[in-house]
Amino acid sequence: MARLNYGIIGCGMMGHEHLRNIALVENAGVAAIFEPDPAMRRAASAIVPQAVMAGSIGELLAVEEVNCLLIASPNYLHLRQLEEIASIRALPVLVEKPLFTAPEDAPRLAALRAGYRAPIWVAMEYRYMPPVARLIEEAEAATGGIRMLTIREHRFAFLQKVGDWNRFNSNTGGTLVEKCCHFFDLMRHILKSDPVRVMASGGQDVNHLDEVYEGKRSDIWDNAYVIVDFASGARAMLELCMFAEGSRYQEEISAVGPLGKIECHVPGPGRFWPDHLGEPPVAQLVVSPRNPKGPKFVEIPVDPHLLAAGDHNGSTFYQHQRFQRAACGGQSVEVSLDDGWWAVAMGLAAQQSAATGKAVDLSATSYRVV
Template identity: 70%
Template sequence: MKAIYGIIGCGMMGQEHLRNIALLPDAEIGAIFEPDPDMREKAAALAPEAKLCDSLADLLAVEAITCLLIASPNHLHLSQMEEIARTRPLPLMVEKPLFTDPGDTARVSAFKANYPAPVWVAMEYRYMPPIARLLQEAESATGGVRMLTIREHRFPFLTKVGNWNRFNRYSGGTLVEKCCHFFDLMRLVMKSDPVRIMASGGQAFNHRDEIIDGHERPDVWDHAYVIVDFASGTRAALELCMFAEGSRFQEEISAIGPAGKIECHVPGPTRFWPVELGAPPDPRMVYSPRNPKGPREAVIPVDPTLLMAGDHNGSTFYQHQSFVAAISGARPVEVSLEDGWWAVAMGHAAQQSAMSGHAVKLEGDHFRVQT
């Protein structure tokens, strides 16, 4: 039986979802709600058979749809989830971040307690082939990960509809909007929850000269360092720079344990690679055991069709493939509401640490500044 999607939001990321869902043999787009005229036109071209709706309520009234995807601006996610819960709680994939305001934890908890259908939080980075390989092999390659380092050197935030991603009040802030992916990976690799976060970051270069709507300057950060201590005694670090688009690889992740080190190197979106440099680099793994010494490299090829369908090394396709299997009952939900909550909470804690100059201690479903 086919999964028939209702899509809520078809900006850049929503259009990537449309292209990848179209590649799945057991899924199709049934309805789309996108209020921006330009994005609506582009979405209609990608999914010409889909019904175009004028509101979320209209989309939920389309009887044919069997599942939903939220890919709207970040600050709309939670209220749209709540409207869906009140109206027609179908199986749902919701783009990260799950929510943007740290004061909304109670609303997220209420949604989690009462929503009757599967909910999958979209964390594309888990499904990038080289990162997926690292997740599969980290334990055996390291003998148990004790240190994890994630570095992302990339391009600045792209222009979005209404410039919502230029402001913390809409995006949740850079360490939520951009880095919730990496905090999710940290918990996944460490198999533990964080207990303390220390961070330093700010707006060094990007968007400082922009004026939005004639009067307002963006306040999103463009760089940060974050250190995370976990309950297991393990540690992780993040280095983010969003004015380093000249890099060969966009993400570089290393996991280290008593038996050795494993690394993955992930190039950025194919469409941004300079054509005068020839073919873009392939993702690769590096294995560095302590005994016998000597690194070994392996190339992790990605299907060119999937590279053309989006900016995330094929991960959006693999994520939907697993989501469709989950809502049919063939496999469990792999990225839960709890995972989505922790990723946002860690981002907020990191931003609080950077702004306060103090470590932030996480305690269950909240966090406080630890002086």
């Protein structure tokens, strides 16, 4: 397989996780980095000292060795940077979620999709967490056809980011876009159907209440419930709480159908697990048939090297392996612009529903997929 020489655009906290995982992928490396923040740039240079430190996207694209790109910049920059890349040198791109942050961005994304001639893969890491991937693989047989899907994330608060950009809805698209587009993508992917209606309740109740940046008070939400109806007749629910870092598992997903239930339990980052509790928990898969009754438990361990390379249960590594095959023509893109678009549309609809107290019909929204 041909070697991937990444150009990295944005190399803060998530960008550094990508650097550590690219280092574990065979025939892959980092040729150039564009990161405006001096501290993050120095830290990235220490990890990959051979990489050219570019002063702009244009300079990065001028590095001849670069043959693919990773965008890991703040949310509100993603679409603008994709457009700039398209105008200079269209290379295969792995772009972090979310693709866009506001309804008015959707027509620009449609134009990009129509004109970009290289693969664009949206970074939805949660699909590739080993316990989640195992649930997806076995869900149909275990349930006999999913009718109800529940995703619960009980976790820590938003971490500090460069310039505190993630403290404001205007920069992130809102928590239900920034954080939860992963889960809305999982809903569509697992149910193999598109959403038709979204109902939500959420707000900012515990975290960041007293944080003020340059005279502006943080308005990012920290908890929500979201219910989604799908065209297939299935329904899904998201429960998010970002002041529950004492939980044993961070993500818990359950799918239920006429034959039974399948669920997975995914621990959070091992670096946050308290030392006095011993070793961090191992992910679990649980299958609970209706007949014969009785749950069956299977542990889903992850390579310790992958756990040490990031906060997403090894999924960032597996995602890069698949992106490498797509960039080299060995497979199709698994998470397309359409997938990324739907995930944001669902998040924006959830934000709107929670703000207005009304259900949102996705067929009537201005940011729906066209």
